[in-house]
Amino acid sequence: MTEEKIHVAIVEDEDEIRELMQQIIDRSPGFACKHVYKDCESALESIKSALPDVVLMDIQLPGMSGIEGIEKMKPELPDTDFIMLTIRDEEDIVFRSLCAGATGYLLKDTPPVKLLASIREVREGGSPMSPGIARKIAISFQPSKDNPLSEREKEVLTWLANGENYSTISTKLFISGNTVRAHIKSIYRKLQVNSRAQAVITAIKQKLI
Amino acid sequence: MTEEKIHVAIVEDEDEIRELMQQIIDRSPGFACKHVYKDCESALESIKSALPDVVLMDIQLPGMSGIEGIEKMKPELPDTDFIMLTIRDEEDIVFRSLCAGATGYLLKDTPPVKLLASIREVREGGSPMSPGIARKIAISFQPSKDNPLSEREKEVLTWLANGENYSTISTKLFISGNTVRAHIKSIYRKLQVNSRAQAVITAIKQKLI
DNA sequence: AATAAAATGCCCCATTTGGGTAATTGCCTG
């Protein structure tokens, strides 16, 4: 049967927290925590041979940040899941962590029972997230509510974003190329840009299309 | 004290499932489920006056899909949380639901206890997701592993995506405008596009930058 | 009814872009 323990590694600079977490995890049935590190630099030296199933990674670390750490460790440990542990849930840190390869994101005040459940969950193909963080991520997909562009302009911009040129767009919308140009000028003015690429990028960043 | 019940509405076409869910929820302490609908059309008629805290929304519905339904209901019920219920976890359906305004996404095989916990969680500002779905979302932030572009090309593309033109990019990279053009041509060839806007969009979609 | 915003259309002109082609250098791999 599947009586394998989940091997957990910890990267955390504060001695007390690190040792406490190690004890909690290592003493829990089904878990083992034999490798802990106080910074990413020392983790990178030997974590490859430790071959953990899950790494609990602090973000605020002396020297290399936890985000950079994941970027460096992930290629070495492609089958390891990384769970970020952090005190605050700053928006850009969350997204940068996900981009770096984290598949879990928990606040440090997560109670031990929930922490262990999260480690199990990430191993079973999930992505444990503290509630407020999960909500931020979900909301990040929603389009902007106050979109300065008119319906027609959004339509034109969508075609722009597909790489179509004036004449093609004019054909698709049954209007003249000059009108397309007029709309595009209006879009540029509203988004304060002066090229197609900028318009498209700005629209995506602001979730206008 | 906060002895308010959470008011839950259900949109689900299958009678058995709908009635079973209603009973489970309505009979649980702290929950009320007095409004259920068999399709979005009928829900849209009266859900505004029902003013639910949470809507459990089936995706596969006769007539209007659950995704369209959310798009229409959300503006009417800005403070209501929508949880999608679905049988399968198809990637594009997940993301379209989130774009439409869903803040929870559960598989229909979610056990009742977990369903109730999820309803509570979404009310407390979370975003309950079935494990596999949460993982899909987390991974969607990670950059592509097999990026056909060279380092230099990525660099150029990143500047392109910022809306810079040839000469500006050449200044920033300390190379000639002709070289920038050469890189861009190479990028276009690899991404099979023929304009800046297309290149930028393609790169974003394929998570190359 | 008045006003504003959006949608439609057109012109001129300078700048930018994209396609084609060619060559040199340096690095890495088989």
Add this chain to the structure above:
DNA sequence: CAGGCAATTACCCAAATGGGGCATTTTATT
């Protein structure tokens, strides 16, 4: 060591783009 690829530079030319201005009609919105 040879071939391949990345990075670099260069030139010609046609097409597309962006800035400026202007005018009419339709559609809200007050």
